Amino acid sequence: MMTSADLPETIPLFPLPGALMLPRTRLPLHIFEPRYLAMLDDTLKTAHRLIGMIQPREVPEGAGKRLHMIGCAGRLTGFSETEDGRYMVTLSGISRFRIQREVSGFAPYLRADVSWGGFERDLGPTEKDPDFDRPAFLDLLGRYFASQDLSTDWDSLKEAEDEMLINSLSMLCPFDPEEKQALLEAPSLATRRETLVTLIEFGLRGGSNEEIMQ
Known part of the structure; x- marks a missing residue:
């Protein structure tokens, strides 16, 4: 298990x-672009083997930051190479x-200097959600x-x-990138579950992205 002392100041970024x-x-990721193949080769040479997954921002050219400020770093824990030089890799968050x-x-x-402050619980034990009403949630999920x-x-x-x-449903459900970013930035498991429920309910009602994110 990695500790805060193992986390580097600079990591490669993979906007996706x-x-x-x-x-x-x-x-799981399928990497084939030359620049990201180079990123993978360089990452394998490091002790931490971390790659930062980050969401691009949809902004007009020159109108602001190209990337969201918060992402999640994953450690390269599995990879295989195809005969034509591509990689099938697995990152562990x-x-x-x-x-x-x-x-x-x-x-x-892309590479960036990053701060890990404020996300200490990410390196801790599995989070619990004491107020999670699983039967009601699964009923809602079934309808969705x-x-x-x-x-x-x-x-x-x-x-x-x-x-x-x-977390698995947050990753797998067909939400828009901005909605996925909201799930990523949720400070706790309980708030992520609340955000997930809100997104599912809006999906059932046919709500727009603007309604969801306000």
Whole structure:
């Protein structure tokens, strides 16, 4: 298990719209662009093997920051190479971070100095949600999945721990990037669950993104 002392000041960034990773989850990725293949090669040479997943911002050219300020770093824990030089990799979520500044250099990919402050619970034990009403939540989820024509292993959902259930659904449900960012930035498991419920309810009502994020 990584500690705060293991976290570096500078990490590579992988901007990927709609790809949400949370602490103590796993995110599979298919990497094939040359700049990200270079990022992967460089990451494998480090002791921490961390890559920062970050959401791009939808802003007009020159109108502001290209990236959200908060992302989640994952440790490279699995990879395989295809015959044509691509990689199938797995990142294990370690901790969220806040971008301090982007770092210029010769690398073809983005890098940033980051702060890990404020996300200490990410390195701690599995979070609990004492007020989680699982039967009511699963009933709501069932209606949402039916409306979206989605299927799942309901037995596994019923048996999953609170954190695994809430975080997995946050990652897998077909929400917009800004909605995924709201789930990422939730300060606790309980607030993430509340945000998730709100997004599902708006999805069932056919609410717009603007309504959800206000």
